[in-house]
Amino acid sequence: MNSAFSRCEKKEGTSQHELGLDEQSRRRFIAQVLGSSMLLVTLPSLSSTLFGRGLKDAEIQATKLAYLEKYSPPGYDPFAHQWAYGIDAYKCIGCNQCMTACKIENGLPGHPSINNRWIERYTKLAGESHVRVDSVTDPGNIAVSDPNNFVYRFDDRYADANVEYSFFVPKMCNHCHDPVCTQVCPKSATFKTPDGAVLVDEDRCIGCLYCKQACPYGARYLRPIPARPDGVTRVAGKCTWCWHRLTKGQIPACVGICPREALIFGDLNDATSDISRWIKAHGRELLVLKPDMGTHPSVKYIGINEEVR
Amino acid sequence: MEAVHVTSFVGYVYPNETVIAWTILIAVYPYLTGLVAGASSVSVLYTGSGLKEFKPVSRLALLAALGFMLTVPIVLLSHLGHPERALGAMITPNFTSAFSMFGYFAMLYTFILFLEIWFEFRAYNVMQARASTGLKRLFYRTITLFDDDTSAASLAFDHRWLKRIVIFSILGAHGLHGYVGFVFSSLKSREWWSSELTIVIFVISAIVSGLAAVMLMYIVVSAYKKRPADQACLRGLAFYLMIFAIFTLFLEGVEFVSLLYKGKEGIELIIEYVMGPMFFRFFVAQFLVGAVVPIMILLGIWWYKPAGKKLIIAAALASTLSLMQVFMMRYNVVIGGQEISKTMRGYLQYQVPLFGVEGALAAVAAVIFALGLTYIFVKILSMGFEDENIGVSARHTTP
Amino acid sequence: MIRKIKTPRYALRLVTLIVLAVVVFFGGLRLFVPEGSKLTGTYDAKSLLYIAAAPVAYRGEQSCGTVNCHESVYWKWKEGAHGSNGVQSKCEVCHGPQGDHPAIVKKLPKVRGDGDIVGLCLNCHQRLSARSSTGQPQITPQEHPYPHQGKLLCTQCHDPHSPRLGKPTKSTDKTDDRAARQARVPQIAGIEALAAQCVACHGASGRGGFAPALAEQPRKKLMDALLKFKSGKLTSAMMNPIAAKLDDNDIVLLANYFGKK
Numbered sequence: 001m002n003s004a005f006s007r008c009e010k011k012e013g014t015s016q017h018e019l020g021l022d023e024q025s026r027r028r029f030i031a032q033v034l035g036s037s038m039l040l041v042t043l044p045s046l047s048s049t050l051f052g053r054g055l056k057d058a059e060i061q062a063t064k065l066a067y068l069e070k071y072s073p074p075g076y077d078p079f080a081h082q083w084a085y086g087i088d089a090y091k092c093i094g095c096n097q098c099m100t101a102c103k104i105e106n107g108l109p110g111h112p113s114i115n116n117r118w119i120e121r122y123t124k125l126a127g128e129s130h131v132r133v134d135s136v137t138d139p140g141n142i143a144v145s146d147p148n149n150f151v152y153r154f155d156d157r158y159a160d161a162n163v164e165y166s167f168f169v170p171k172m173c174n175h176c177h178d179p180v181c182t183q184v185c186p187k188s189a190t191f192k193t194p195d196g197a198v199l200v201d202e203d204r205c206i207g208c209l210y211c212k213q214a215c216p217y218g219a220r221y222l223r224p225i226p227a228r229p230d231g232v233t234r235v236a237g238k239c240t241w242c243w244h245r246l247t248k249g250q251i252p253a254c255v256g257i258c259p260r261e262a263l264i265f266g267d268l269n270d271a272t273s274d275i276s277r278w279i280k281a282h283g284r285e286l287l288v289l290k291p292d293m294g295t296h297p298s299v300k301y302i303g304i305n306e307e308v309r
Numbered sequence: 310m311e312a313v314h315v316t317s318f319v320g321y322v323y324p325n326e327t328v329i330a331w332t333i334l335i336a337v338y339p340y341l342t343g344l345v346a347g348a349s350s351v352s353v354l355y356t357g358s359g360l361k362e363f364k365p366v367s368r369l370a371l372l373a374a375l376g377f378m379l380t381v382p383i384v385l386l387s388h389l390g391h392p393e394r395a396l397g398a399m400i401t402p403n404f405t406s407a408f409s410m411f412g413y414f415a416m417l418y419t420f421i422l423f424l425e426i427w428f429e430f431r432a433y434n435v436m437q438a439r440a441s442t443g444l445k446r447l448f449y450r451t452i453t454l455f456d457d458d459t460s461a462a463s464l465a466f467d468h469r470w471l472k473r474i475v476i477f478s479i480l481g482a483h484g485l486h487g488y489v490g491f492v493f494s495s496l497k498s499r500e501w502w503s504s505e506l507t508i509v510i511f512v513i514s515a516i517v518s519g520l521a522a523v524m525l526m527y528i529v530v531s532a533y534k535k536r537p538a539d540q541a542c543l544r545g546l547a548f549y550l551m552i553f554a555i556f557t558l559f560l561e562g563v564e565f566v567s568l569l570y571k572g573k574e575g576i577e578l579i580i581e582y583v584m585g586p587m588f589f590r591f592f593v594a595q596f597l598v599g600a601v602v603p604i605m606i607l608l609g610i611w612w613y614k615p616a617g618k619k620l621i622i623a624a625a626l627a628s629t630l631s632l633m634q635v636f637m638m639r640y641n642v643v644i645g646g647q648e649i650s651k652t653m654r655g656y657l658q659y660q661v662p663l664f665g666v667e668g669a670l671a672a673v674a675a676v677i678f679a680l681g682l683t684y685i686f687v688k689i690l691s692m693g694f695e696d697e698n699i700g701v702s703a704r705h706t707t708p
Numbered sequence: 709m710i711r712k713i714k715t716p717r718y719a720l721r722l723v724t725l726i727v728l729a730v731v732v733f734f735g736g737l738r739l740f741v742p743e744g745s746k747l748t749g750t751y752d753a754k755s756l757l758y759i760a761a762a763p764v765a766y767r768g769e770q771s772c773g774t775v776n777c778h779e780s781v782y783w784k785w786k787e788g789a790h791g792s793n794g795v796q797s798k799c800e801v802c803h804g805p806q807g808d809h810p811a812i813v814k815k816l817p818k819v820r821g822d823g824d825i826v827g828l829c830l831n832c833h834q835r836l837s838a839r840s841s842t843g844q845p846q847i848t849p850q851e852h853p854y855p856h857q858g859k860l861l862c863t864q865c866h867d868p869h870s871p872r873l874g875k876p877t878k879s880t881d882k883t884d885d886r887a888a889r890q891a892r893v894p895q896i897a898g899i900e901a902l903a904a905q906c907v908a909c910h911g912a913s914g915r916g917g918f919a920p921a922l923a924e925q926p927r928k929k930l931m932d933a934l935l936k937f938k939s940g941k942l943t944s945a946m947m948n949p950i951a952a953k954l955d956d957n958d959i960v961l962l963a964n965y966f967g968k969k
Contacts, residue, residue, distance in 0.1 A: 063748075067747055070753070091840065093832055095831045097831070153830070180496075182403075184406045185406055187409070189397075204755070205394070209390070210408050212330045216498040218322075222330065227759075244763075256800075257801060294497075427722075456716070
């Protein structure tokens with residue numbers, strides 16, 4: 001039903017003109033879609049979609065209210081925000097402070113193979129056809145880091161090389177508008193909140209890691225340490241945009257710690273927020289990762305090139 | 310905090326990918342569902358199609374299908390992070406997930422299988438109840454629902470319903486296994502999995518593995534009982550095995566060649582990976598030794614029609630290699646898919662540990678468990694094949 | 709051609725058994741659907757409450773420069789090269805997460821992590837080909853300015869709170885333009901409103917009313933008392949519910965507001 005809300009909001013923003021359909025052809029299209037859907041209506045996946053679409057506005061409002069009354073964290077209205085995240089790769093200096101802060105804030109182990117976020121270094125050497133990429137799990141970088149103390153560094157391996165170009169790219173969960181992870185979770189233990197964050201319900205996750213397989217961005221892992229003191233291990237873990245901080249009016253730990261203001265976070269519903277102004281300023285350069293996956297990420301990049309996956 | 314099993318890699322992979330999520334048990338899972346689908350196909354060759362030469366293996370195949378089917382959830386559960394919560398997937402299923410319906414489908418199919426077996430063995434169980442006393446009698450009375458009707462009318466009734474159930478059984482078995490294929494092929498994030506052919510290959514290779522397993526079991530049981538295996542039956546099984554093995558080889562070849570030919574992003578990496586760490590597993594184990602060699606043997610059986618020991622040895626060899634081929638195919642799909650990084654810039658080199666839940670021994674244990682279950686069912690229901698004429702389909706073959 | 713066969717007894721029993729099993733199983737499953745899932749149709753909305761309850765580790769630097777806390781060093785940092793011009797190496801970058809400070813009053817760690825000061829500086833200041841060249845100064849440790857790696861620490865020449873050499877930082881005199889600075893400190897909203905609750909009992913400016921005087925008490929004592937009221941170590945019918953509503957920031961601000969300057 002949550003998807004029903006977001007779909008409604010999406011429709012409001014999309015005029016028919018943008019869709020390139022006049023009224024008649026739009027009706028024909030819907031009729032065709034419905035006709036073919038009738039054949040498939042027995043398929044469970046479709047029936048839930050149709051059910052979601054069939055909600056009336058009043059019902060949505062009623063559900064929204066009930067939801068707000070009962071399950072919103074104190075002082076936080078999940079329907080009032082639409083969070084988004086920007087990454088300015090021009091500014092990133094690869095200091096890995098965001099990763100350190102994230103791991104401590106979210107109670108992750110220092111182990112380099114379990115990350116909510118990480119930084120990749122893309123380096124094109126003159127005369128080579130492929131870019132070289134390395135990140136926190138690279139043996140060379142582990143050698144100069146101290147994962148037990150949450151210290152991560154990049155080694156200086158290209159000091160003597162003929163570098164054509166080189167840059168850092170912070171990577172994280174993209175909090176997609178159409179996430180694959182929530183699509184494939186057999187139990188709805190991972191879900192998208194009305195404010196746009198994709199979260200994991202650690203009390204219901206069965207730890208099958210289907211979501212880890214489905215995520216095109218490699219953003220998920222199996223938690224070896226519980227997120228809450230009373231939580232459990234062996235459930236799927238991921239970036240939550242520090243949802244526990246958002247509900248207290250704070251920004252995510254990575255954004256707060258970044259020394260170069262390379263990470264931008266804010267509310268799209270608020271035209272004066274950092275992210276709204278940033279998107280306005282850089283609208284023509286904005287890129288997302290793996291757009292061909294059809295996931296529509298909420299994390300936008302500037303300063304990356306086509307080699308970045 | 311438990312130890313994190315990190316896999317070494319070549320090139321660039323996402324940091325979280327260095328912990329392989331689905332290990333050998335998840336390769337055993339489609340292997341078992343494949344065996345179920347295959348075994349149930351074999352039993353249908355007799356109960357449904359009335360091909361008389363498959364009579365000796367029909368009931369064995371049916372009971373093997375149940376034994377393997379009951380092992381499937383155990384394999385899946387032991388791999389989960391929280392098996393105790395797994396029932397929740399049936400309480401609040403997420404209908405958009407390809408996995409959410411598995412519990413329901415598996416239950417439905419197991420139910421159909423139970424029903425099929427119940428009708429097949431009902432009359433026999435009634436006779437058992439009559440012949441025995443005490444607890445044993447109570448047991449057989451219970452599973453026959455306290456009704457000792459063995460009239461001709463009731464046998465006709467059983468037979469009619471059995472034929473109807475068989476249709477659903479064969480649909481359910483292949484539906485379930487094809488669904489397992491869909492669980493993998495529906496993931497767009499992995500190039501190695503997201504091929505529509507995967508489902509077809511899964512189903513066809515399932516028949517291969519089922520035929521091979523039943524054949525091997527029949528040979529072993531016959532040798533153990535010191536009774537000659539039925540030659541016509543073995544030849545028939547070998548013939549069908551040959552056809553489906555050729556079909557599987559063809560489809561797997563087509564899938565791989567089309568992947569190469571399309572040459573989408575990351576194909577250099579896939580070639581490097583397939584020629585490198587996967588070479589033995591893929592070309593040697595899966596294609597050459599697992600498919601080409603048994604097809605040659607089976608062609609020999611078909612062409613030269615050997616008899617006696619020669620036939621048994623050839624059939625045993627071909628079926629063992631075919632079983633190996635299908636397992637390597639599952640392994641190369643499940644583990645291979647995860648070894649090719651989503652970055653399309655590197656691959657991982659996973660080493661199967663020997664011990665632990667994710668170890669090779671656990672996989673062996675799962676298969677032994679399935680065979681043990683089959684043995685128990687055989688003991689309960691047909692007492693080691695002493696009587697060739699038990700079971701309702703033995704009496705009422707198609708006119 | 710279908711012959712008419714009478715339905716045997718066992719078949720009826722079987723059907724009854726199946727219907728019963730299906731009803732019991734699916735009926736049983738319905739009982740376990742969580743309340744939150746009934747509302748959303750998919751996930752359990754209750755989990756939002758749990759996720760939001762996770763503890764916060766990083767508090768941010770907004771309140772570090774509060775009067776009488778780390779005021780002078782805060783302003784030294786704010787006006788130095790580490791705290792301005794879009795380069796903000798924030799307090800917690802070097803000192804580590806301070807979410808439980810000052811609720812737990814402890815000695816600030818000099819640096820976070822492994823205590824390797826040079827390594828911490830090099831996290832940002834080592835020259836790497838991927839590091840954008842227009843930002844912070846970058847050095848090659850073997851060359852800077854002559855090879856003294858392993859002999860000298862960065863902090864022996866550079867003040868980490870205002871690291872630029874040859875450009876002394878501005879006066880750190882507290883009385884100087886304190887008012888102007890304070891106006892620029894991101895004020896935690898509502899300190900006056902908070903304090904207004906206290907003066908009802910503790911008297912104007914906390915000079916004493918029917919509750920004890922707060923003014924001229926050491927800040928630390930006030931802070932400790934409030935924290936103990938909050939945690940319940942001290943019991944007071946009046947103060948416990950009040951303190952329970954205050955967060956750590958409020959407690960620091962109130963102690964600063966009323967306590968001995």
